Amino acid sequence: MTPSSMDSFHTAPSVVDDEDLSDGEIDALLARATLRLKEKAKGKQLIEQPEGQRLTFPKLDAGKLDKPYVDTSGDIAKLDDSRILDGKYRKLADGIRKVEDPVTAKKAGAEKKKATAGEQWYNLPKTNLTPELKRDLQLLKMRNVLDPHRHYKKDGGKMKAPEYSQVGTIVEGPTEFFTGRVENKKRKRTLVEEVLEGERETGRFKNKYSDVQAKKTSGKKAFYKALKEERRGGVKKGGAG
Known part of the structure; x- marks a missing residue:
């Protein structure tokens, strides 16, 4: 059989007779x-993989899970x-919920914020100006009179209390008990009491007042009258002051 006959066998095998093919050709076709x-x-x-050879993945161990929030019983889910x-x-x-007016709440918040000087000033509260504190502040303003040997910066004008302040107590350190501390009977509650106690001991302000009064009356009628009384050996009641 020629190559053309083989092509005709592939394209139209129904028209080719088995008797025309040799045994070798039949074996080659098979x-x-x-x-x-x-x-x-x-x-x-x-x-398509056979069923017996399908790939399987190992199960992941998620550990102990929390109880779900939804419990399903049949077709009913309960929360x-x-x-x-x-x-x-x-x-x-x-x-019951309390509803606040935003304007009032904002105002209250601002007042609460102004109640202290802020964290940068250690949250100092507003000054509670009691009569005792007012006298102490006035005394601090006149500190140059209390100690004339020290120089203080001049502070003119009226005494004005600070907006934020706080009065504290100085805690003593571990000093010697008998000589390194102030005796209880000499301790005072305010600065005014301490100054008055010091005046009782020294009498400096009384002497200073007498000197001032003597200078103020110098050259006046009362001054010459007192001078005459002294010359005559008499003593004027009440002195020169």
């Missing part, structure tokens, strides 16, 4: 058909609301 069937079966095996909201918040939600 071998080619078998090879095509094997290739076709191999391609199908790559696409466990006790686990969704804490008891204290539920009590607040079920209670």
Whole structure:
């Protein structure tokens, strides 16, 4: 059989008689058909895996899981609301809520903020100007009179209390008990009391006042009258002051 007859066998095998093919040609055709069937079966095996050889993945161990919030019983799903909201918040939600006016709340917040000097000034509170504190502040303003040997910066004008201030107590350190501390009977509650106690001991202000009065009356009628009394050996009642 010629090559043309083989082509006609492939394209139209129904018109070719088996008697015209030799045994060798028949074997060759069978071998080619078998090879095509094997290739076709191999391609199908790559696409579809047999059931017995399917890939399986290992199960992941998620550990102990929390109880779900939704409990399903048949076709009914029930929500466990006790686990969704804490008891204290539920009590607040079920209670009566106080509605505040935003303008009033803002004003109250501003006043609360102004109640202290702020964190940079150690949250000093507003000054509570008591009579005792007022006298102490006035005394501090006249500190140059109390101690004339020290120089202080002049502070003119009236005494004005600071907007924020606080009165504290100095805590003593571990000094010697008998000589390194102030005796209890000499301790005073305010600065004014300390100054008055010091005046009782020294009498400096009284002497200073007498000197001032003597200078003020010098050259006046009362001054010459007192001078005459002294010359006559008499003593004027009440002195020169």
